[in-house]
Amino acid sequence: MTARVRVVVAGAGRFGSLHVRTWREAGADVVAVVDADASRAAAVASRFDIAVSGDDLARVLAEAKPDAVVVASDESTHTVVARTAIAAGCHVFVEKPLALSGRDAKETIDAAESQGLHVIAGQISRFAQPYVYLKQAISSGRLGELWTVRLRRDFTRSWLNDFGSRVHPVWESCIHDIDLALYLTGEQPQRVFAVQTRQGTDVVPSAVSVLVELSGGKTATIESAWSVPDRGPQSLAGALDLSGTIAGECEVIGEGGTVKQRLLSDAITEWGDNGVIVPDLSLWPEQMGRIGGALRAEVDHAINVFSGTRGNEIMPHREALWGVQMAEAIIRSLETGLPEKVGQS
Numbered sequence: 001m002t003a004r005v006r007v008v009v010a011g012a013g014r015f016g017s018l019h020v021r022t023w024r025e026a027g028a029d030v031v032a033v034v035d036a037d038a039s040r041a042a043a044v045a046s047r048f049d050i051a052v053s054g055d056d057l058a059r060v061l062a063e064a065k066p067d068a069v070v071v072a073s074d075e076s077t078h079t080v081v082a083r084t085a086i087a088a089g090c091h092v093f094v095e096k097p098l099a100l101s102g103r104d105a106k107e108t109i110d111a112a113e114s115q116g117l118h119v120i121a122g123q124i125s126r127f128a129q130p131y132v133y134l135k136q137a138i139s140s141g142r143l144g145e146l147w148t149v150r151l152r153r154d155f156t157r158s159w160l161n162d163f164g165s166r167v168h169p170v171w172e173s174c175i176h177d178i179d180l181a182l183y184l185t186g187e188q189p190q191r192v193f194a195v196q197t198r199q200g201t202d203v204v205p206s207a208v209s210v211l212v213e214l215s216g217g218k219t220a221t222i223e224s225a226w227s228v229p230d231r232g233p234q235s236l237a238g239a240l241d242l243s244g245t246i247a248g249e250c251e252v253i254g255e256g257g258t259v260k261q262r263l264l265s266d267a268i269t270e271w272g273d274n275g276v277i278v279p280d281l282s283l284w285p286e287q288m289g290r291i292g293g294a295l296r297a298e299v300d301h302a303i304n305v306f307s308g309t310r311g312n313e314i315m316p317h318r319e320a321l322w323g324v325q326m327a328e329a330i331i332r333s334l335e336t337g338l339p340e341k342v343g344q345s
């Protein structure tokens, strides 16, 4: 039997707590929880009966000597937290986005590679069954030559003020579809042109539309709006301490056919006194008392990669970097009003 992978979770907020639970259920040994707010780290550690918690990641890593760090802190801290972990000789699983600039992403990847460590960017959609189906439809050849990928994602309105604008919203919403465009086509992004809509005096966009040119001549479109009314159909009822809606749609179009997918399906609809629930069953559903779906598959994959039992071909370093560079170019295009080359900053 191989030894259990020992991990420290950095960031004990909504998603960090879900990571603690999922990594433990997947068989990892979560040896410590760290948060900038020590009391939050302590509360999550105590909930999961984990002995060590604190607010000083470097000190915890020096004492606990884990194999890996799960970075689930605020987006703006991912680079510094990941670098601290890599400097301590740890593999890193970094929640999306990997970094807030191509330069930071490249330096993080270079630092890890120079020590023979893995970086996994937490782009969960690669592990969600609907997108896996789309990927298989393309790679099986039955769609013939792939022409274009159309991606659309709408989020609950109030999320924009809650957490969606703590960094540029492109890093929160579009980043999923940016990664899907790369995952589904396998091509390097070349050029983007993005336009936006703003509400009143808001400085951040409430809707973004992007045209994407990829290296092999394929194209993609990405649209995102923080538009779902707070009392719209709820898709996130369950294990994550967040209610609201992710309404994603995707079409892959090839010369031989089209596959259409909808994240918000009407397969199950529950009408109750608090409104309508349309539960998402692909991202982190509870199955027989455990977190399942894409999050569990992603964590299983990371454990296998970190323990050396498989390679990281599902989330290669180069595609993680391209995704960050593409988000950066989209934000640049929103600022300049012009098409922007990807990877030019």
Ligand SMILES: NC(=O)c1ccc[n+]([C@@H]2O[C@H](COP(=O)([O-])OP(=O)(O)OC[C@H]3O[C@@H](n4cnc5c(N)ncnc54)[C@H](O)[C@@H]3O)[C@@H](O)[C@H]2O)c1
Pocket (backbone or CB within 6 Å): 010, 011, 012, 013, 014, 015, 016, 034, 035, 036, 037, 040, 072, 073, 074, 075, 077, 081, 095, 096, 097, 122, 123, 124, 163, 172
């Ligand atoms: N893959 C997905 O679908 C998905 C879903 C939700 C959130 N996320 C990502 O997970 C991450 C966390 O999001 P969240 O919703 O849990 O946010 P959150 O605000 O609930 O939690 C963030 C936590 O990080 C802590 N923190 C801040 N700086 C830190 C530092 N330097 N070191 C350690 N902890 C620090 C904060 O104190 C807070 O407790 C974000 O990157 C977010 O984009 C991903």
